Amino acid sequence: MATFRLFDLNDAQQRAVRSTEGPLLILAGAGTGKTRVITARVAYLITQGADPSHILAVTFTNKAATEMRERLARILDADAASKVTMSTFHALCLRILRANIDRLGYKNNFSIYDEGDQLGLIRKIITRTSARDERLDPNLAKNLISKAKNNSWKPPENEDTLLGAVFARYQSELKNLNAVDFDDLLALAVRLLNEHPDVRDRWRDRFRYLMVDEFQDTNKLQLELVTLLADERRNVAVVGDDDQSIYGWRGAEVSNILEFEHHFPNPTIVTLEQNYRSTNAILGTASALIGNNPRRRAKKLWSASEGGEKVRLIEAPNDREEAQFVTEEIQRKNFADGDAWENFAVLFRMNAQSRLLEENLRRLNIPYRIVGGKSFFDRREIKDLLAYMNLLVNPEDDASLLRIINTPARGLSAPMVARALEWSVQHKCSLWRALGDREFLAEVSARTASSIRAFVEMVGDYETKLAEPLSNPAALVTKLIGEIGYAAELRRNCKTAEEAALRESNVGDILRDLSLFLGRSTKGLRGFLDEVALDQEREDEEEEEIKSGVTLITMHAAKGLEFKHVYLIGLEEGLLPHERSKAEGSIDEERRLLYVGITRAMRTLTLSYCRNRTKYGSVASCAPSSFIKELAPELLDQIDLEKMLSAPVGEASAKSRFAQMRAALAG
DNA sequence: AATCGTCTGCTTTTT
DNA sequence: GCAGACGATT
Numbered sequence: 001m002a003t004f005r006l007f008d009l010n011d012a013q014q015r016a017v018r019s020t021e022g023p024l025l026i027l028a029g030a031g032t033g034k035t036r037v038i039t040a041r042v043a044y045l046i047t048q049g050a051d052p053s054h055i056l057a058v059t060f061t062n063k064a065a066t067e068m069r070e071r072l073a074r075i076l077d078a079d080a081a082s083k084v085t086m087s088t089f090h091a092l093c094l095r096i097l098r099a100n101i102d103r104l105g106y107k108n109n110f111s112i113y114d115e116g117d118q119l120g121l122i123r124k125i126i127t128r129t130s131a132r133d134e135r136l137d138p139n140l141a142k143n144l145i146s147k148a149k150n151n152s153w154k155p156p157e158n159e160d161t162l163l164g165a166v167f168a169r170y171q172s173e174l175k176n177l178n179a180v181d182f183d184d185l186l187a188l189a190v191r192l193l194n195e196h197p198d199v200r201d202r203w204r205d206r207f208r209y210l211m212v213d214e215f216q217d218t219n220k221l222q223l224e225l226v227t228l229l230a231d232e233r234r235n236v237a238v239v240g241d242d243d244q245s246i247y248g249w250r251g252a253e254v255s256n257i258l259e260f261e262h263h264f265p266n267p268t269i270v271t272l273e274q275n276y277r278s279t280n281a282i283l284g285t286a287s288a289l290i291g292n293n294p295r296r297r298a299k300k301l302w303s304a305s306e307g308g309e310k311v312r313l314i315e316a317p318n319d320r321e322e323a324q325f326v327t328e329e330i331q332r333k334n335f336a337d338g339d340a341w342e343n344f345a346v347l348f349r350m351n352a353q354s355r356l357l358e359e360n361l362r363r364l365n366i367p368y369r370i371v372g373g374k375s376f377f378d379r380r381e382i383k384d385l386l387a388y389m390n391l392l393v394n395p396e397d398d399a400s401l402l403r404i405i406n407t408p409a410r411g412l413s414a415p416m417v418a419r420a421l422e423w424s425v426q427h428k429c430s431l432w433r434a435l436g437d438r439e440f441l442a443e444v445s446a447r448t449a450s451s452i453r454a455f456v457e458m459v460g461d462y463e464t465k466l467a468e469p470l471s472n473p474a475a476l477v478t479k480l481i482g483e484i485g486y487a488a489e490l491r492r493n494c495k496t497a498e499e500a501a502l503r504e505s506n507v508g509d510i511l512r513d514l515s516l517f518l519g520r521s522t523k524g525l526r527g528f529l530d531e532v533a534l535d536q537e538r539e540d541e542e543e544e545e546i547k548s549g550v551t552l553i554t555m556h557a558a559k560g561l562e563f564k565h566v567y568l569i570g571l572e573e574g575l576l577p578h579e580r581s582k583a584e585g586s587i588d589e590e591r592r593l594l595y596v597g598i599t600r601a602m603r604t605l606t607l608s609y610c611r612n613r614t615k616y617g618s619v620a621s622c623a624p625s626s627f628i629k630e631l632a633p634e635l636l637d638q639i640d641l642e643k644m645l646s647a648p649v650g651e652a653s654a655k656s657r658f659a660q661m662r663a664a665l666a667g
Numbered sequence: 668a669a670t671c672g673t674c675t676g677c678t679t680t681t682t
Numbered sequence: 683g684c685a686g687a688c689g690a691t692t
Contacts, residue, residue, distance in 0.1 A: 060681045090682045114682090182682050217681075250680065350678055352684095372680080414668085534682060556679045578678055593679080616677070617683035 004043045004075040009036070016237075016270040017041045020048060020209075023264035024237040025257070029301045030286070030599035031277030031562065034239055035064075038211055039071045041237065042084055045209055046076065052083035056207040056229070059088055060214050062535045064560070068213075085207070089222050090182065090534050093189035097180070098530075100199050104192055109394050109526060111179040112533040116383070117399040118142055118181050125169050128425075129162065136162050145170060149183040150219050150251040152190075177430065178396050186221040193228045204231045215240030215260075219251040223263065236264055242297050243290050246556055246593045248586060258295060275301045277562050279308020281635045282605050286598045288632035293588050301599075310637040313628065314608040317642055318619070319570070322610050323356035325641055326567045329606075330550055331364050333565065341367055343564035345551040347597045349576045353569065354552045367549030372557050377536045381490060381503040385510055386532065389477060392463050393526050396430040408489035411451035416444060432456075458483070466525065473525040474515040481507065555597040566601035568594075571609040571625040594627055607631075 006014060013033060016026045017040045028034035038057060046052055059065045065086045073081040087095070094112075102108055113121070122145070123138045145167050148155075155168035174180065180188060193200040207229055212218065215238035218226070230236045238260065245254040261267060275283055283301045290296070316322035330344045346357055354370055361368045377383070384407055387400040395401070398421075406412045417431075423443070424434040434440050436456050441449045462480050465471055481487075487504055494500035517528045551563065570576060577590035598605060609624045 062682085064681085088682065115680095185682080214681080246679080247681075249678085352678090409668090536682080554679065557681090559681090575678095580678060614683085 004040055006040070006044070009033075009040060010274055012270055012272050012274070013037050013040070015268075016272070017044045019237075019268045019270065020045055020050075021235060023234050023260070023267035025260045025267045025269045026237065026239040027269065027271040027297055027299060028239050028241055029271075029273055029275065029299050030241065030244060030596070031275040032272035032301070033274075033276055034213075034272070035068060035071065037272070038213060038239055039068060039075060041211070042072055043075050046080055050209055052076075052080045053085070054206070054208040055211070056085045056087070056092075056209065057211040058092060058213065058226075059086070060217055062088055062091075064088075064213060065091075088534065089218075089225070090185050093185040093225070094530060094534065096189045096192065096199075096203065097185065100192060100196070101180075101188065103196050103199065104188060106175060106180070106188075107178050109178070111177070111390055111394045111397040111400065112185070112530065113174070113179050113181045113399060114533065114536075115142070115182075116378075117179075120399055120402070121173060121177075122166065122170055124421075125166050125173065126162075129165050129169060136166065141166055146181075146183050147251060149187050150221055152187065152220065152224075176396075176428070177398050178394055179399070183221075186219075186225065190221050190224050190228065193225070200228060203229055208233060208235060210236045212236070212238045213240075216242050216245040216254055216257045217247050217252045218256050219253055223253070223256050227263065230264075234264055242295075243293070243299075243592055244559060244596050246559065246589055246596055248589050254295070258297065271297075271299050273299050273301055275303045277602050278303060278599060279305065279603060281308040281310055282598060282601050284632050284635045285311045285605070286595055288635075289591060289598065289627060289630050290595045292630045293591055295588070309604050311631070311635055312604075312606045312637045312639055313631075314606060315624075315638070315640045315642075316608055316610045318612040319353075319356055319610050319614055321641060322569055322608050323360050326569060326606070326608070327357060327360035327364055327366065330565075330567075331366060334366075339564065341549045342551075344567070345553060345558070345561075345563035345565070345600065346567045346569060347553055347555050347558050347600065348569050349555060349578060349593075350570075351554060357552055357569075361550060361552075368552055369549050371551060371553040377532065379503070379506060381486075381507050382510060384486070385477075385481065385507055386529065388480060389525060389529055391459060392466050392477075392480075393529060395432040395459065395463060398424075398431045401431050405455070408485055408492075410455060410484075411448065412455065413448075416448055416452075419443070472518075473528075474511060474518055477514065477525075478511055555593050558600050559596050562600055562602055564602045565604045565606075566597070567606045567608070568597045569608045570613075571607050571628060572613065572622040573625050574622060575613075576625050577627070591627060591630075594625075 006017065009017060013036070016024070016037050020041075026034075026037065028037065042055055042057060045055060057065075057068060059068065065088055069081070069086045072084060072086070085092075097110075098108060101110060119138055119142055122142050126136050126138055126141065141163060144163060148167060155171050156164035174184070193203065210226060210230055212226055217240070226236060238257070240257050242254055242257050245252060245257070248254065256263070278286075280303050283303055287301060314322070314325065316325060326346055330341075333339055333344075334341060348354065351372060358368065358370070377386075384404055387403040390397050390400040391404070402417070405417060406414075420431055420434045420440065423437075423440050424431045427434065427437075435452050441452060444452070462476055466473060466476055486507070490503050490507075491497070491500045494503065514525075514528050517531065518524070521527050523530070553561075555568075571594075574582075576594060577587050581587065581590045607628075609628070610622060612619050612621050
């Protein structure tokens with residue numbers, strides 16, 4: 001039975017929770033207890049008699065889904081909580097597709113292509129398709145194709161532009177490879193539900209209460225999916241904040257939330273405005289800024305807690321001094337006030353800005369963590385291993401096959417692979433089929449042919465064993481990487497023994513993860529690969545340990561997080577708002593980005609900009625961001641760093657001397 | 668097949 | 683000013 005208490009919520013939150021039938025729009029300003037409301041509402045639905053298995057809550061990230069699942073488990077009994085579906089859009093679509101994608105002419109064991117695989121395939125198609133004087137940037141093509149899919153545009157029938165031709169071929173080739181990309185997960189699920197009423201009705205029957213988190217970030221396809229599932233019951237509760245829409249460049253449509261009434265007429269609308277995170281100085285600054293945006297749903301954040309320090313605006317001579325000031329002040333505050341490093345975060349527009357901060361933090365021996373950057377799963381050895389696993393599940397998966405066909409080297413040279421690929425295109429079959437075809441083998445030398453046969457036989461062997469009912473995939477994969485001598489391959493390819501050992505232990509980590517997965521799931525190797533494809537967040541052991549420390553993070557990645565002390569650096573025209581966004585006319589989104597950054601702060605907020613900044617290797621002078629004059633002047637404390645440091649006596653110089661002393665002690 | 672050098676072109680990145 | 687990609691070299 002639910003143990004949550006409705007009266008712990010404020011009035012608006014209660015209204016949101018109690019509104020159980022029909023469309024509901026919850027406008028949840030930053031820090032207004034959104035996750036709490038969603039979980040409370042799920043619990044309330046169940047106390048009102050809803051079957052937990054009829055409830056679906058969709059989020060964007062696995063992290064959010066997990067957090068919600070955990071919170072729900074705390075206020076509901078474990079059995080009921082486990083029956084509620086909490087899923088990302090992509091995982092939900094994957095589930096829908098794994099059950100019935102055969103209706104669209106794919107096989108149910110399809111592979112999921114990540115952006116690397118996607119890019120590889122597009123590169124290949126471009127070189128094969130383009131005339132000599134034509135050029136198309138593969139990355140640009142990938143982005144345009146993604147945009148097209150998210151808008152449900154079909155590949156053009158007439159291939160009269162290179163891009164159109166590449167798009168059409170990319171799509172048909174993916175299908176031949178029995179693979180789908182991230183966009184396809186959404187697009188094909190929508191198509192499946194649209195074209196097959198029986199499938200649609202099954203899912204509609206399954207999910208009778210829908211909740212969507214971060215609704216401002218949904219794109220066209222995601223809205224369509226929600227609409228398709230909602231049916232005439234229209235039990236759709238969406239939660240979001242138009243002011244925090246910062247993913248327009250990835251296809252998110254703010255209009256989904258701005259025009260919610262258009263998509264779901266006569267909704268209940270609840271606005272959450274009481275903020276439990278920040279001081280009124282911070283909230284006032286945020287409100288003043290965001291008030292400059294034209295198209296938005298009015299809301300006024302307020303906090304019950306009084307006072308709070310003014311927001312500081314620092315003018316630094318250059319980016320070096322800016323970084324030095326921020327890091328030394330963090331050190332000083334940590335020492336003077338005993339604030340743990342975890343309470344501090346430095347937010348910026350571009351990842352490149354983290355470098356100077358890193359250098360300074362390292363110099364001062366301050367622990368830090370950089371959020372974002374290269375993923376564990378981008379590592380060579382992990383991609384290789386996953387490619388082998390993918391191949392065992394779906395041998396027609398050319399991208400995986402190409403990745404490992406000669407890794408470790410087994411006499412299957414690049415020219416031979418190119419010929420095989422050509423042959424496979426001519427015969428409209430997969431690379432795997434080509435390698436197993438007598439006709440093709442007759443075209444290559446006897447030695448090459450025997451190498452190919454050995455490889456095909458080995459993979460086929462494992463594939464057969466894997467398909468046996470009582471097979472142990474983890475043991476099989478372990479045996480496979482032993483048989484191919486992958487450890488030796490790593491040692492051969494790494495400069496140092498330590499690097500090889502690290503990579504080897506990464507391989508071990510994945511194999512251990514696989515065993516753990518198989519222990520808790522019945523979905524086998526295929527299920528493991530699905531989970532990995534859709535959750536790239538996980539970190540390895542070492543990184544896990546450095547979870548503590550000062551956080552360096554982009555404003556985009558900071559959405560949803562909060563920190564006691566926030567430093568927002570580089571508030572310069574051209575950086576924030578970014579030059580490119582200005583050119584594209586998305587200033588409003590840049591303003592929202594700054595708004596998101598500001599509202600991360602709980603107690604203190606420090607903004608800074610530089611008069612000069614090193615850009616692309618040379619120093620350029622810069623103007624303060626045009627957003628600065630939109631902030632509330634009465635809540636702002638303006639400080640010129642140079643003047644402050646040259647002041648003969650007073651607090652500032654005492655602090656600076658103190659910082660030097662600390663630095664000496666730390667060094 | 669691997670490595671070296673030159674060229675290019677610079678955001679943000681939930682899945 | 684640097685990383686990533688690609689072509690020329692051994």
